[in-house]
Amino acid sequence: MNITTYFGNSPKFLIDVKYDLAQEILLGAAAMCLFLNSRIRIEGLIIVLIAAIGFYVGRGFVVTVLTGGSGTFVVGGDHSPLGDRNYFAMVIWMIIPMLMWLSSYTIIFPKNKIFQLTLIAFALTSAITIVGTQSRGALVAAPVFFAFFFLQSRQKISFIIFGLMAALIVLFIAPQDWWDRMDTIVNYEDDGSALARLSTWEFAWNYTVNHPIFGGGFGIFSLNFNAEKGRWLTAHSIYFEVLAEHGFVGFFLFFSMMFGLVYSGFKIRRRCRPYPELAWAGDLGVKLSVSILLYLTAGAFLSVAFHPIAYDLAILAMAVIHVVNREIAQRENAVRGRYPNRRLSRELPSKNVDQPEGAATSALAPNADESTKKGPLSWRDRRLAATAEAEANAQLARDGGPMQPRMPRR
Secondary structure, eight states, X not given: OHHHHHTOOSOHHHHHHHHHHHHHHHHHHHHHTTTOOSHHHHHHHHHHHHHHXXXXXXXXXXHHHHHTTOSOOOOOSTTSTTOSHHHHHHHHHHHHHHHHHHHHHOSSSOOSHHHHHHHHHHHHHHHHHHHHHTOHHHHHHHHHHHHHHHHHOSOHHHHHHHHHHHHHHHHHHOOHHHHHHHHTTTOGXXXXXXXXXXXXXXXXXXXXXXSTTTOSOTTGGGGOEEXXXXXXXXXXXXHHHHHHHHHHHHHHHHHHHHHHHHHHHHHHHHHHTTOGGGHHHHHHHHHHHHHXXXXXXXXXXXOOTTOHHHHHHHHHHHHHHHHHHHHHHHHHHHHHHHSTTSOTTSOOOOTTSOOOTTOOHHHHOTTHHHHHHXXXXXXXXXXHXXXXXXXXXXXXXXXXXXXXXXXXXX
């Protein structure tokens, strides 16, 4: 970012405006890394994000219901990252997976019916507010959301019924203005905005080909002047925005980070499977991956490469990865303390190995005979058994060691 800004070709005042904004977002995200080191702090930040966005969702819901969704566009706060209807709809999609995670794994709120009904009401009002924004980018993100959770759902029939009910609600409450605007996605030749986007993307590609390393820096789209509209046009896509401003190198770094976080989120769930106490982290990693995918999908038609909510969720994903790695390392270190000369990928000691006094052999292999008949244990089963043994030995140490049998009196 600093290098592309230094070599930028756009006017200095435009560079300074976006550079200051990007710097504030990145420094704020970096500052959050200092305290997101536990489950309760991660959940606290999620609740703050939901509450902040929920205020504008509630206001948008009221406006949509009172106006019937016609003649007005629902937006978030003025002069804020939610001030544009397309940005607002994108952020609502990104926050809905967090609601789903909070309903199952919260430790701050009690898991009672009132809390569950509150989250369900929030999700329904969010869906209606998205319709009120009349954002075409939100409609593009909807198939990604429903397709993923359909594949992940264990009750696919119930999910299909829910999806059909949601589609019927949209069918009945959406005004004609909404249908006319969504129709321009297919018939883009009749929409001046769509044609302007194609022209902007062509400009971004041609400029990047001529400046492949550093791009043009912040504000380069000021050179994309449109005579018909009498103004310069923005990127209208995070892909072409990053490409033109930071070149192929910046494009590769940016999307390597985003898609790397998506991959790591799904990988975290696999790592947490042997540890039931880390199920919250595995599910949160998947939900954050979905939120980032929704950002990358809706952002294909928006200039939101430096949107603060996207970086907040990216920092949350990094924090979850850090907490999981730390917790698993602590458990593995406990096992290494029990068997200092053995690696976890090796087989654990068999029955004929001398065990220390008070060792919990039943926790090590509760079904040793059955596992011997079926063949050697898998790596995950061995690690899970070793973790259980370490916890049992730690409990024995806290209790003062195993009870010694009394000698009979003579």
